[in-house]
Amino acid sequence: MNPAIGYLAIAAVAVTSALIGFYGLRVSRTTSDFYVASRTVRPWWNASAIGGEYLSAAxxxxxxxxxxxxxxxxxxxxxxxxxxxxxxxxFVAAPLRRSGAYTLPDFTEARLESTWARRVTSTLVIIIGWFYIVPQLQGAALTVRITTGLPAWAGSLAVALIVAVVVAAGGMRSITFVQAFQYWLKLTALAIPVVAILLLIGDTQPALPPDVAFPATAGPGDLEVYHTVSLMVALLLGTLGLPHVLVRFYTNPDGVAARRTTLIVLALLSVFYLFPTAFGLLGRAFAPDLAGSGDADALVLLLPGRLVPGPLGEVLTALVIAGAFGAFLSTSSGLVVSLAGVISQDMLGGSVRGFRIAAVLSSFVPLVVSLATEPAGLAGSVGLVFAFTASTLCPVLLLGIWWRGLTARGAIAGMLTGATLSGVAILGGGMISGWAGTLRPFLEQPAAWTVPIAVLVTVLVSLGDRGRIPRGTDAFLTRLHVPEAPATRG
Structure with missing residues (x-):
């Protein structure tokens, strides 16, 4: 691969993202602009931004x-x-928007009337955010190493620097513009190469015969049942607790717009996932050697150049590199915005200056972690973050919205239980051996048992603490569930 292609593609995305971000700076003036874009982001624009930040390196x-x-x-x-x-x-979109909170810790404090519930939630949000950023930085390191020949750390450092500058400069309103652009960049960067490859491969013979690449017995059902169920629990429920996803619903004008935004996001995600799936299937047929070389995550970067030689292949490769770098920037930006909001509100007084300091801190702590650890598979790494989130924040969020009996003690007990169990499982999954190896599937995919235990602990402790149900619970739940009049343009 010609290193110049990688340099040009990465530079183009970085410069374009920075310019769009600084345009957003021109209209970011108030504290509300920095935290929730003054709650004025319309559904299509917000849905594009959500797609931009949700579609990560994984x-x-x-x-x-x-x-x-x-x-x-x-x-x-x-x-x-x-x-x-x-x-x-x-279950979440409209009630969360009606809560009136800026961040997830704001929500738990308002719902449970507890400073300690807020502190525990804040700590978990920070841990989840930092460990979600790490795979983005490692994906950037892989992309820079494969496409330019530069040391891997250069990619991680570049993403951390760009994100810190753009977020600190313009906050949520600025990042909304950047992430909306990056969704459409990512979609284009995968769709055009897939279509071009399918049109141009012609008589190219696959490296593996179809019956070997796609055996008749292969399919999602081949996964061991427990592993499949646990993975789906993690992905379905983990999404509900992701801080950078939840903060987006606070930017909608009202609950109706929040629901409409979510419907649009479902359509955008469904279209997008057609193309990485197609890349994977093409790679299995035409580039199976990458599976054994340790560069499986680089398939999207390498396949266009293999199957479409010449200048057109270089153009397609440049487009894919640009899209990949956009993915790292957009997801990292969303996470840093959500983390900066929490850190600023809880530790730095909630000012714009505090937000900017928190944005820099939120960018560089994960950078240190990513440089000090060995990268694992990108999808698997993010899947473990989903399992942790599903076991900690998701139960409190759902019960807080839909169950009157939740108390602060129950919420704290459930979050700490989920964090302890899933954290120990994730850390221990790769360390056990011998007879204990039979436990490995339950540790590598823990959500199927950690989530029910966390919910059970939350409910039982709350039931034993019924005298401490917050006095304002009924009024708060009414606000969450009674539709408000749609916001109108001023």
Whole structure:
């Protein structure tokens, strides 16, 4: 691969994102602009921005790599990622927007009337956000190493720097413009190469015969039942607790707009996931050697140049590189915005200056972690973050919206239980051996048992603490569930 292609593509995305972000700076003036874009983001624009930040390194690179490695079994990931938004539509989107909160910790404090519930929620949001950013930075490191020959750390550093500058400069309103652009960039960057490859491969013979690349017995059902169920629990429920996703619903004008935004997002995600899936299937047939070389996550970057030689192949490769870098920037930006809002409100007084300091801190802590750890598969790494989120924030969010009996003690007990169990499982999954190896499937995919235990603990502790149900619960729940009049343009 010609390194100049990588340099030009990465530079083009970085400069364009920075220019759009600084345009957003011109209209970011108030504290509300920085935290929730003054709650004026319309559904189509907001849906594009959500697509931009949600479609991370795991979606752009990791799904194709996973399908290359495992075949049709890898299809559970795009199914789960998309279906998670259906859960948001049904149970969370409109009530969360009506809560009037800026951040998820704001919501738990208002719902439970507890400073300690807020502190625990804030800590979990920060942990989840930082560990979600790490795979984005590692994906950037892989892309820079493969496409330019530069040291891997240069990619991680570049993304951290760009995100810190853009978020600190313009906050949520600025990032909304950037992420909406990056969704359409990512979609274009995958769709055009897939269509071109399908039109131009002609008589090119696959490296594997079809019956070997796609055996008749292969499919999602081949996954061991527990593993499949646990993965889907993690992806479906983990989406509900992702801080950078939830903060987006606070930017809608009203609950009706929040629901409409979610419907549009479902359509955008469904269209997008057709193309990494196609890349994975093409790679399994035409580039199976990448599965054994350790570069499965680089399939999307390498396949256009292999199957479409010459200048056109270089143009397609440049487009894919640009889309990949856009994925790292947009998801990292959304996470940093949500983390900066929490850190600023809880530790730095909630000012614009505090937001900017928090944005820099939120960018560079994950950078240190990504440089100090070995990268794992992108889709698998993000899947573990979903499992942790499903076990901690999701139960409190759902019960807080739909169950009057939730108390602060119950919420804290449930969050700490879920964090402890899922954290120990994730850390221990790769460390056990010998007879204990029979436990590995339950540790590598823990959501199927950690989520029910966390919910049970939350409910039981709350039932034993019924005398401490907040006095304002009924009024708060009424506000969450009674539709308000749609916002009108001023």
């Amino acid at each position: 979606s752009f690179l990791g799904i194709a790599g996973l399908i290359l490695l495992t075949g049709a079994s890898g299809l559970w990931f795009p199914i789960g990622y998309t279906a998670g938004y259906l859960m948001l539509l049904l």
